Amino acid sequence: MGFFHFDLLKKSSKSKARLGVINTPRGKIHTPAFMPVGTQATVKTMTPDEVARLGAEIILSNTYHLYLRPGMGIIRQAEGLHKFMNWQRPILTDSGGFQVFSLSSLRQITDEGVHFRSHLDGSKHFIGPEQSMEIQAALGSDIAMAFDECSPFPCSYEDALAGLERTTSWAERCLKAPHAPGQVVFGIVQGSVYPELRARSAREITGLDFPGYAIGGLSVGEPKSIMYELLEYTTPLLPENKPRYLMGVGSADCLWEGVAHGIDMFDCVLPTRVARNGTAFTWQGKVVVRNAKYAEDFSPLEPDCDCYTCKHYSRAYLRHLFNAGEILGPRLLTIHNLHFTLSVMERIRRSIKDGCFEEEKNAFLDQYSI
Numbered sequence: 591m592g593f594f595h596f597d598l599l600k601k602s603s604k605s606k607a608r609l610g611v612i613n614t615p616r617g618k619i620h621t622p623a624f625m626p627v628g629t630q631a632t633v634k635t636m637t638p639d640e641v642a643r644l645g646a647e648i649i650l651s652n653t654y655h656l657y658l659r660p661g662m663g664i665i666r667q668a669e670g671l672h673k674f675m676n677w678q679r680p681i682l683t684d685s686g687g688f689q690v691f692s693l694s695s696l697r698q699i700t701d702e703g704v705h706f707r708s709h710l711d712g713s714k715h716f717i718g719p720e721q722s723m724e725i726q727a728a729l730g731s732d733i734a735m736a737f738d739e740c741s742p743f744p745c746s747y748e749d750a751l752a753g754l755e756r757t758t759s760w761a762e763r764c765l766k767a768p769h770a771p772g773q774v775v776f777g778i779v780q781g782s783v784y785p786e787l788r789a790r791s792a793r794e795i796t797g798l799d800f801p802g803y804a805i806g807g808l809s810v811g812e813p814k815s816i817m818y819e820l821l822e823y824t825t826p827l828l829p830e831n832k833p834r835y836l837m838g839v840g841s842a843d844c845l846w847e848g849v850a851h852g853i854d855m856f857d858c859v860l861p862t863r864v865a866r867n868g869t870a871f872t873w874q875g876k877v878v879v880r881n882a883k884y885a886e887d888f889s890p891l892e893p894d895c896d897c898y899t900c901k902h903y904s905r906a907y908l909r910h911l912f913n914a915g916e917i918l919g920p921r922l923l924t925i926h927n928l929h930f931t932l933s934v935m936e937r938i939r940r941s942i943k944d945g946c947f948e949e950e951k952n953a954f955l956d957q958y959s960i
């Protein structure tokens with residue numbers, strides 16, 4: 591079965607960027623890593639084989655969504671998420687904390703956990719640390735996230751403090767709950783935009799000695815400058831020899847900046863979500879394929895991109911597919927955007943290895959017009 595451990599291979603001299611490998615029973619994850627989001631047990635429009643061939647070494651799925659649909663009974667009968675969705679590499683499952691606050695209505699937060707109504711049919715539910723860990727054990731993910739309270743932005747000091755205290759107490763209860771064989775739990779640091787609360791949460795969560803740590807409560811609507819300030823402050827409070835995961839981040843520029851601040855793992859719905867709406871990410875910035883200027887543009891999305899989409903199709907064809915509402919359109923753009931995002935991570939890893947991360951970061955940001 592193997593066991594979970596993080597090898598820190600190299601640190602950048604002029605920034606906090608690090609190169610590492612996370613070893614899990616289901617395979618290695620070369621860090622810094624981007625994790626495609628597969629919220630409902632699928633990376634939308636992609637087969638698992640396509641996601642693997644694009645180079646993804648780990649994907650995300652979600653406790654809240656899968657608990658509500660198809661439900662734990664079916665996941666248990668399927669003998670877990672890997673078999674159910676035919677993805678044999680590592681899976682990280684988010685604990686549902688964020689979704690209960692962002693998706694469900696009529697929720698009531700208590701020290702026990704959260705009462706909420708399903709966003710699907712309004713039915714009443716309760717999820718606390720134990721329920722979240724029971725669901726993640728049934729899913730059988732390789733990395734389970736602790737059940738936390740993600741503070742919104744903005745958030746008062748009092749509310750951020752209350753959320754932080756619940757998050758710490760829930761983290762302790764998650765560690766005590768049963769896990770699937772080989773499954774590890776990552777703790778999540780909260781504290782909103784208040785440095786002293788970030789420091790307190792980091793101290794309390796790292797005091798519980800998790801095998802990895804996430805920085806939560808960011809990318810929730812705050813300006814990027816505030817996110818980077820909080821990263822600058824919080825990341826050094828986390829142990830150097832454990833993976834650091836910045837939840838919900840991000841676009842390519844945020845990936846370079848996050849790595850510069852010492853982050854090892856990222857997840858973001860952007861590359862796949864904007865693809866379905868017809869926006870492609872390229873090294874020069876965005877291409878909105880529906881734009882009339884591409885009607886007779888027979889060049890590929892990105893001149894020297896070696897993805898399947900850029901090797902075989904023109905912007906004119908992609909524009910046609912989206913204008914005609916053809917399902918192949920979102921698929922081809924998802925292939926390109928995942929290839930692009932995973933290629934950014936590959937360039938980041940190589941630049942750290944070659945000792946030129948800062949130069950490469952500045953070169954990327956100079957040409958990337960967001």
Ligand SMILES: CNc1nc2c(CC[C@H]3O[C@@H](OC)[C@H](OC)[C@@H]3O)c3nc(N)[nH]c(=O)c3cc2[nH]1
Pocket residue numbers: 627628629650651652684685686687688689735738739740741778805806807808809810837838839857859
């Ligand atoms: C986007 N910004 C952002 N996402 C965030 C997520 C994941 C959202 C989760 O929702 C799904 O994507 C929509 C994904 O689920 C597979 C992801 O894990 C967070 N999850 C937890 N538990 N705690 C946080 O503090 C938190 C903060 C976030 N900020």
Ligand SMILES: [Zn+2]
Pocket residue numbers: 891892895896897898899900901926929
């Ligand atoms: Zn491409």
